[in-house]
Amino acid sequence: MAQSAPIPSFLDRSLRGFEDHPSGAYASPSAIPGGGLVPTPDAVGVPRTGPLKTLNPIALPEGFGKIPVPNITVPGLPAYAPQPVPQLLEQPRRALALEARLVEDGQAVPSGVVWRLFSPIPGSDGKLPLVATATGGAVTLDVAPGSYILHAAYGRAGITKRINFTGLRTRELVVLECGGLKLNAVLADHEPVPADKLLFDVYTAAANERDRQMIATGVTPGQTLRLNAGTYQVVSHYGSDNAVVRADIRVEAGKLTEATVEHHAAQLTFKLVREEGGEAIADTAWSVSTPSGDVIRESVGAFPSMILAEGDYVVVARNKDHVYQREFEVVSSANTDVEVMTSDALGAPGAEEGSGD
Template identity: 55%
Template sequence: MIKRASGIALSLAALLAPQGPAGAQDAPPGPGGPDQPGAYASPSAIPQDVRSRDIGVPPSVGLRKLEPIALPERPDAGLGTSLELPNLPAFAPQPPPQLDIVRPKKSLRLKATLGKNGPEIPSDLVWRLFAPVPGPDGKLPVVAMAKGSQAVFDVPAGNYLLHVGFGRAGVTKRVDFSGEETHETVALDAGGLRLHAEILDGGKLPDDKLTFDVYSGGGDGRERRLLAPGVGPGSVLRLNAGDYHVISRYGSVNAVARADIRVEAGKITDATLHHRAAEVTMKLVREKGGEALADTAWSVTSDQGDIIRESVGAFASMVLTEGDYVLVARNKDRIFQRQIAVHPGENEEVEVLTSDLVDPNSPEVGTGD
């Protein structure tokens, strides 16, 4: 019994030897030579029946996992040798991007000049490139659009319609693009129009009471088309060279001045229109220099009885062209009237006295009927 147990103990010791450091030193050489480690096994991998039957170990619940075992440390393989690497700068400057890399070489490049041999227009241009064939809606589709002094279009080769806008001036032309790098110059016969107004004798007028309407040419008015309504004095309108009709309004009643003006290419035309009008302020008082009566309704009629303007308030102020007028004031079912004459540039304050009471049924009162 003792010899048999010793033989089994020696065999089991050979299997368990790799578990500790001493077993690792006594392990047989591996297939790579005496310096290479041999075979190792986890104790938990030993069959349970051998452990329990031969060495008296109580049986366990079975194999659940492989227990980790310590492996021998390998000798230094020269990993401590430093590597010789070339010195690299912390920042390597990169060349700036080239526009030619982003934009194809073959483009349609456009610029515009004032007149055929005039200076190049530096800004405020709007470029639109249209397809020559109308779309389903009957309109020409916009292929490309740009703003500025020049335009660069990267479009396929083909035929296009180009429109260049410069304020209210513009030109449309056909462009045949071959697909190669193309430079095109568009000539605009455009100029500027700057408008002013004053009283006939040279008196200055307030800018906030002046507006201008600019129409296309046509002296008889049948072919006129409103191009720019409500233009303020001193503003420069960019227009195609040609003839225009201008209406100046001083106030909002009947002070109107008209003129036909020609705009030349490459120039700014200054035009001054003259008014024959004045500003009249009306008030109803009990005595001269008295306080104006509130809740007064005013009617201004021509000397023929046509109503020119109606207003409500203690003070009624309006600009009237020169001529004779009848002022009618209504206050508490009473009617007062006075005749006045307006002279160019002679602004005045007109007082209607309550003593100017008239019979409302009198034909002298201009009712405008």
Template identity: 55%
Template sequence: MRGVVSSLFTLAAAVALFGATAATAQDFVQQGTTIDGLRLPGLSTYAPPSSSAPLAQQGLGEVKLTALMTEDGKEITRGIVWRVFSPQAGEDGKLPLVASAQGGSSTFHLEPGSYLVHASFGRAGATKRITVGANSKTETVVLDAGGMKLDAILAGGMRIPNGKLSFSIYEAETDANGDRALIAPQVKPNTVVRLKSGTYHVVSTYGDVNAVIRSDIIVEAGKLTEATVEHRAAEVTLKLVREKGGEAIADTSWVVLSDAGDIVRESVGAFSSLVLAEGDYAVVAKNRDKIYQRDFTVVAGRNQDVEVLISEAETDPAAD
């Protein structure tokens, strides 16, 4: 290796000594040479780009898209999903998706022309037509949106376990059949749902039987609306026992009836645990072809065990 380095210095000295021109030296290096048996490759040359812009963006227009909750609101810095569509429908009748991005403000490089831009923020969204030209520009989409955060309590301010509470958000207006369009199902308590400003119909469900509260809630643009509803209900555990406080009898079929005689819930097992709205009920238990019945009352916020005693509640199926 020392010999190679020495030869390189000798070559440089020879070029300087004999007054080699810059062009001759360039040709020498580009063509490559051999020194002490070591082949040195030539350097390939290339034409510099005619433009300082990246090759992939030449001929494209630059547009920066930003989103606001309201006309005078602050720029949204995260959570936006951008989709850019061609305004001309394809053969399938749908608008072709040209580009997309997620986050806050986003910059797109597009062919000059007209486009439809859709910005979605949670379940709020807005569409705007833009025109892209040769010069850079910024387009702003106003979502006219706000947020909704929901919670529920029991009578007296008692907390409801999150796992037994959920909300569904519907449009306020009904269709010709009296139905409402579902916007957000199974929303967990204290979750912020982003929505267009307007009125919404909210259904709060405690458990999965009949403890349901309905209310209309208004969402204002640029604001977070927090709403808490009160459930008048309680948790009930049904048991068929031979004596008070005794062991629950397995393989029991349960039917819970409202005070009007309508079936509220059917289940099978030694225990039947459920949440019921306050009111009067009757429970029918069947075990080994024998039927047992008892009336009970649900008081809001007061959880209870309802024991059906065989000795007190037995009825004769043949008598029905």
């Protein structure tokens, strides 16, 4: 078989000068600038040419080298095509069994688990579509095979995991790693704090107070909270004033943690009287503050009652145009009456004569 001869070196060097020549015109071999060069042995078959001063292109037939492009009509497409409903939801449904445990080697949770199954593809609102939900211990969901986001909530404990459901009857085990927390409080003399005056708030642990997140509020004594294992800050409120105790408590997975905090406080009843043990004067406005002037509570009435933390305080009573003041001390667990005498009046002498009635 005949083989094509290689391009002579001088011809190759000449052709490089036309790389930028506009397409659509063809130059004959006789127009290649030779510059009077003498052919070398590798230029056999190439005629000797003389130097040329001009390049005369050969005209080509009209339309030569142009490929006709047919007119194609393409329907307009919107700038954004919303994601269609996943095909997983359109497939035949299969049984997916779900089971939860507090710890890996623990018993199955018998009830109280809220199961939610989401599609991993966000909807048009940016949220994950809810595929199925159920409440109980071990449950079975009829869903199409595919990938899902599973969330299991047990009280205030919860866990989220991605699962791949093959369509076969399988059991998905979820380990919650949570425990229980039960709270109570006593006074310094170990007497229990009245349950109707005691509430708890539970927060996450954090290095800074502003970074804490509230987990539960208004928790009553003896109530069991289900929480993820970890450390929490518990705030105990005895009454609605300043009798507040804070404590860090750790919850262990699979266990019930019972914690009791101790309050150093007492319940006091205030009265404005003309003499010790006398009848309380009505329509009196009260203000209780610390010795530094921080107001703890203000109230109006003949017998205002407050629960205050142990310490020193100042009480001010106002009746009509007269003001009365007294310092007092709160002793833990010592519930008592605090009487403000009209002889404790501030201002002009004899102010007590116009008080009362």
